[in-house]
Amino acid sequence: MAAASTDGPETDSRDSRPLAWCAERLLVPGNPLTLSRPYAAEALRDPLLALRSVIGEIARVPGEVSDSDVGRRKLGWWRQALTEHLPHPALQALSATGAAAPQVVAELLRLVEAVETTLDAPRFETVAAFDAHARALAGPAARAEARLVEPDAPEQTVAEPLVALTAGAYRVRMVRDLVLDARQQRWLVPLELQAEFQVTRQQVAAGEQSHRTRALLAWMAGQAVTEMTRAEASMAPTAAWRHRHAVLHAGLDARLGRRIVRRPGRAMKQRLPSVGPLAALVLWRHARNLRRRVDRAG
Structure with missing residues (x-):
């Protein structure tokens, strides 16, 4: 090269x-x-x-x-x-x-x-600090795509909800990979949550299927999905449709997050994919709902 x-x-x-x-x-x-x-x-x-x-x-x-x-x-x-x-x-x-x-x-x-x-395995004391980390990583990619789709849009009205969506997707994937990351000495769970759920990296790395570890995964995934849902709802119907690729792409991770909430133990046994046999149908329904919001808005 x-x-x-x-x-x-x-x-x-x-x-x-x-x-x-x-x-x-x-x-x-x-x-x-x-x-x-x-x-x-x-x-x-x-x-x-x-x-x-x-x-x-x-x-x-x-x-x-x-x-x-x-x-x-x-x-x-x-x-x-x-x-x-x-x-x-x-x-x-x-x-x-x-x-x-x-x-x-x-x-x-x-x-x-x-x-x-x-690169240096960051650690976080609070949930707020971890959320800021997720936004820092997700923000540039979300804003880059937003600028590609709508170069002149005011950032606060379009890019910010997309940043929240993408940050939520990152957090879901982090929960999905929590066991694998723990085994490789990567541990992003804030100290605040470790203390609240009484869970350590060693326990997660060992695949310990305790109520506490399952509750931790379900809580973290659930919080991410809730914030993603709120971010999408905050977008104007025409903006959500215009940026439908980013919204739909994040929606696949939201679906993954909901699966983790329902059965967190599975995420400790295997690396769950964000796509699957029904993903295409779910995506089609999501796109149809985005289009219907535009139609209802007139």
Whole structure:
């Protein structure tokens, strides 16, 4: 890869089709994007694919490294790549689809900064501190997509509800992965909740199926879903429909959260997917309800 350091992501330089590279990475069975993307306006489907590819490549860095210094170098490469237009299939797709607007790139740079804070296994004392962490990670991606869909919309009326939705989705996925993360020394449960539920990382890592651990998972997932529901309801019907891809994509995680609330023990035994046999039907019904809200609003 010309002009790139060895700390950058490895890609296949033989692939001259950046968008096809993105599709091969994301549009695969089990990826929620395969279900949500068809609901986006046709002109936005390729830009959204490119944007989600860049977001995914940046977000996956902490999970790919065991040394935080290596992670910082990789994220430094992404910072340089975004500002200096270094060659990478996802970035080339972002440019080719017209999605590399300055506002979008600025949010991606903020995402790099937010992801970098996760390299040293952060700990949180309060639920509020963890919520702020979730918003810091979710915010740049949510605002980037919002700017892609509606470049001139006032941030407080559109992007903020989408940030809350995306932050809630992140929190649901964190609960879904709580056991696996605990076994790998990653532990994001605030001290406040550990004390309230009397649960430790060691207990969760051991897969202890106690009432306390199940209650912790159900509470955290339930709180995330409640806030996601509130955020979606706060959007004007036309705004929710215009940004339906983000709303529907987050809705799959809300569905996952509700499954965890009903049966938290399952989340301790296996990594639950956010898609499944009925996910397509649920998504279709969700989209129909968004459209009906617009029709009722006149």
